[in-house]
Amino acid sequence: MTARSSQRVNPVKRPDEIEALRVAAEVVSGVHKMLRERIVPGVVTSELDNWAEEYIRDQGATSAFKGYVMGDDEDNPYPATLCISINDIVVHGIPGDTLLKEGDIVAVDVGVVKDGYHGDCAFTYGVGEIDESKQRLLETTVKALYLGIEQAVPGNWVYDIAGAIQKEVERKGYGVVRELVGHGIGRSLHEDPAVPNFVPNPFVRHRFQNQKLVGAMVICIEPMVNAGTYKVDTEDDGWTVRTHDGLPSAHFEHMVVVREGEAEILTNHIPEPVTELVT
16 A cells, blocks of 8 residues: 555664564465456356455464554544556455456455554556556556565665656656655554655655665665556545546555665565566
C-alpha cells in the first residue's frame, strides 16, 4: 500500500529488526509466488483475496491492509487483504466480483504483519497474453525499480532514487505518479522517509524531503508508472486511484535495506521472464 503520509520514527534498523522484517518480507513474497499461477482469465478478484488471506494466516501473520485507515478517516478502513488494481487502476483497487480477462494487467499489492513487523510488496501481472504496449509499460516500470534500488546505498540521498526512476520512466514517454510514494517500513507500515519516484519541484519539497541514506535503513521503493499522464483521480470509495486519462498503469515494489556497495532486497518473487528484462 502506497503512502500519502508516514510515521516519524528512526528509519535505521537494528540487526534483529532487519531479521524480523526479513521474515515478514518472506511472507509477502510467498503470497506472490502462490498467486502468480492463479492470476488467469476467469478468476474473480475476491478469490485471490481469499487465497491470500488464508496463506497469510497459515504463516502466523495478519494482513497489514485490512482495516487500515488512511489519515484521519476512521470511518473508511480498507476492507480487504490485497489491493488488486486492474488496467487503469493505479493502486488500492478493492477486490470484489470483477473477473480477470485475457489481456488485462493486474497489480497485486500485499502487506502483512508478522511478530509486530511489516512486509509490503507489489507486482503487476499480465493476465494471459498481453499486448506489446502493456508489456513495454511493465518492462519500463521494472527497469525503473531496479535503477532506483541501485541508488539505495549509504551516502546517497532519497532524490537519487527518485531521479533514477523518473529519468528512466520519462525517457520512455510515460508518466510518474506524484500523489503516492514509497516509504520506510518497520513496526509501522508507513514510516520515514517518504521515497518519491520523482524529484519534487522546490514548491513541494517540504512534503518529500531529500533525506540522506544511511546503512541499515529499510525502505519500500515502488514506482507507479502510467502509460499516459502522471495525473490520477481517487474514486468516491476513498481508496481506488485511477489514471486521469484512462490509460493503463503498472506498480512494482520491493522492500530494500540500504547497504554499503549494493542494496539488499528483502522481497524476491519476480518471475524469470520479467527478471531477464532488467539484467
